[in-house]
Amino acid sequence: MRSLLARHWWAATACLYQASAVPEPLPAAHGTDFACDCWFGTPIHEAIQVVFAFLSQARPLFRSVWIAKRELGSAHEQLPGVLPHGGWLLNFTPQMCDRIWVEMARPAKHNEFNTELFSQVMTETLTAQQGVLGYCPMGFMALSYFCADVFWVQSKEGGTPHYAHFGMYAITLMDMFAKFYAVPGVDDCLRSDRNIWPFIGPEAVETYSVFVREVHLAYALFFPLAWDVTVNQLLKSMPEQRPSLNSLAWQPAASLPQAAWDRHVCPPEPEVEEPDPELVERVAVACFVLAVWPQERDAMEDFEFVLRPHCDWFAAFVALPPEAVTNLPAIPPGWSVVDLASVFPGQILADRWEDPPNSLQKFHLAVRFMREKIQWSRLTTNSKDWWFCGLESDVFFIPENVRRLIALRRLNSSQPHWLGGPRLHTLGSDGVLLEPLLGSCLATESLRRLALLVKVYSRAAEGNTTSAIDMRKSFAGHRLPVEVYVWPHTLYWCEPLQRYGYTEVMEVVTACLRAVGVYPVDPLLMFDRRGRAYFPMLPLDSVAANWSQPPSSPYRYHSNFQNFNEDAFTNWNGKEYMYAACQRAGQKIWVADYPVIFHPHIRKRLGMRVRKWWGGTNTIKPFLSPRALDGIL
DSSP states (O other), X not given: OOOSSOOOHHXXXXXXXXXXXXXXXXXXXXXXXXXXXXXXXXXXXXXXXXXXXHHHHHOTTOBOHHHHHHHHHHHTTTSTTSOTTOHHHHHOOHHHHHHHHHHHTSOSSGGGOOGGGSOHHHHHHHOOTTOOOSOOHHHHHHXXXXXXXXXXXXXXXXXXXXHHHHHHHHHHHHHHHHHHHHSTTHHHHHHSTTOOOSSOHHHHHHHHHHHIIIIISSOSSOOOEESSHHHHHHHHHSOOXXXXXXXXXXXXXXXXXXXXXXXXXOOSSSOSSXXXXXXXXXXXXXXXXXXXXXXXXXXXXXXXXXXXXGSSEEEEEEOOOTTHHHHSOOOOTTOOEEEHHHHSTTSSOOOOTTSOOOHHHHHHHHHHHXXXXXXXXGSSSSXXXXXXXXXXXXXXXXXXHHHHHHHHTTOOTTSOEEESOEEOTTHHHHOSEEOTTEEEEEEHHHHHHHHHHHHHHHHHHTTOOOBHHHHHHOSTTOOOSSOEEOSSOOSSOOOTTOBTOSTTHHHHHHHHHHHTTOEEOOGGGGBOTTSOBSSOSSOGGGTTSGGGSOOSSOOOTTOOTTTSOHHHHHHHTTOHHHHHHHHHTTOOOOBOSSOSEESOOOOGGGGGOEEGGGTEEOOOOOSOOHHHHHHHO
C-alpha cells in the first residue's frame, strides 16, 4: 500500500523514464520568415511608442492605448512635439478596429498573415513607409493588443449597444495576441539588441495573464441574470466580486512581480517553496465517484481498495432502477455507495447501461447530497478545510498530492474556489473551463453555493427538464425551464438536471458555477513555474509521447480538436503564455513533480464495453490499470 505522504511520480517511475537535468536555454530561433525590425516605421509602432512615452510620464503604472489616445487628443495642443508622428493615432477610430478584426480573423494560419492580402486600413497600419510587406508577428501582436483595448473600453462604457459583442471581440484579439507572442522567434526579437519595442516579453506574458484572471474569472461585463424571480433572487444574494478591468492596461516592467520574470526564463526550480506541513494537515479531501452498477463493478472495486483508504471521505454515486432489489446483484457489504434515485426520488433518471450516461443529473444531485446529508464537522476530531473532488470511472486520483497543492497555493475552502486542470482551448466561446469529473475540487463554499442553486432551480423548474439528446440534434424549439445568463458566455446553458447530459458536463457545470460566483482559480496556479501541469490530462505511460508535447508553433485561431489530435489540442491551445518559456528551453516533460491525476487508467477490458448509444465499442484504453499504477507510485 502506498504511503500517505505526497507522491513524487518522477522519482517513483525512474525505472520507466530517465530523469534529465533542467535543459539549457536554446539559442535564438533561426529560420523565421520575418526580421525583428519588420514593423519599424509602421504607424502602429510609432503610435504605441508615443502612447507609452506619454503615459510613462503621466501614469507609469497604467498603460491603456485607447484611453491614452483620448488624452493625447485633448492634450496635444498643450504639449507641442508630443505627437511627431501622431496623425495616424489621432485619426484612428473604433470603426477601423472593426475592419481589422474581420481581417485578422480571416487567415487560416499565423504565417498566412500578409499585408498584401488585407484591406487598405490594415495595410496602412502595418506597412512601413519603405514598403515592408509580408509576415510580421510583432506588428500583428501589437495591433491585436491595440484593438482589443479599443473593444474592451467600448464594452465597459455604459449604454454602448452590443457591449457583450465588443467584449468577445476583445477576447478573440487577446487570444491572438498571446499566440503571436508564442510564435518561434518573437521572444528572441523582444530580447535582442535590435528590439525596437516599447515593451518586452515578460510584460507581454503578465499583461495577458492579468487579462485572463480579470476578464475570464470574474463578472467582467455583467452580473448573472435569470428569467425566474426565485432563481434571480438567489443569484443577487451572492457576494459581489472584485471590480474588473476597465481597460487592458499594459503591465510595465517596473511593476512586474518577480514571479513574472522567473516564468519568462524557465526557472530551474519548479516552486520557490515547500507547502507548510500544518496547512497540509488541515486539508480534508472528500472523493466522490459517478458510476453505474453493476456494469462498472470492477472499476468501483478498484476505487474501494486503491483510492478510498487515501480519502478523508469517499462515496460512489449510482442511480439504481426500481427493479434493482430483485434483478441486480447486491452491492458488497462495506462498500461506500449512495443510491441517488432513493435519496432524491423522482428527480433523477435511473442508470440504464443501454442509455447515454446521465452524468449531469448525477453530478449535481451528488453535490446536493454532500451538502445536505453529511455533517462534515462531525467526521474529524479537529477543524478541517473540506474539498470535494469528483471522478469518473477511469481517473487515477492522488489525494495526497491535492492536499499538498492546496496548501502550497494557500487556498482556503471558505472562499468560492474551484481547482482542477484548466481548459483554455475555447476561450473565445466558453472562457476558462474545468472538467468536473477529472479530479476537479470544489471548496466548501463553492459546494454550498452550487447545491443551493440546484435546489432552487429544480423548484423553479417544477420538475421540467430538457433532454441533452434532443438538444444535440437541434437547439431550436427546446425552451429551457429557467434561462440563466452568465459571463463569460458558454455554448451551453446552466440546466443542472438536464437528462442524459454527459458530453456537456464541463460547459453546463461551469455555467452553473459562474451563476453563483464560482470560477476556476487562476490557471497559472495549476501549473508549476516551469509550465508543468498538476492536473495532466494524460496517462502516466504517455507523459513522454509526442502528442503530450505543446505544438512547435501555436494552433491557428480557427483551429478545433477535429483538425488535430484532440487530446493535444484541448491540452495546449490557449496556454501559450504558460508553456512558451520552457518550450524555448527545450523542456520535454510537462507533468509536475506531484501530479493530482492521471487519465485514463482503467482495467484494459473495461475500455472495450459495448454501449448502444455509442454506436459500437468504446475506444480501447491500453494503459496501466489502477492497481498497477498504485503499485508503481
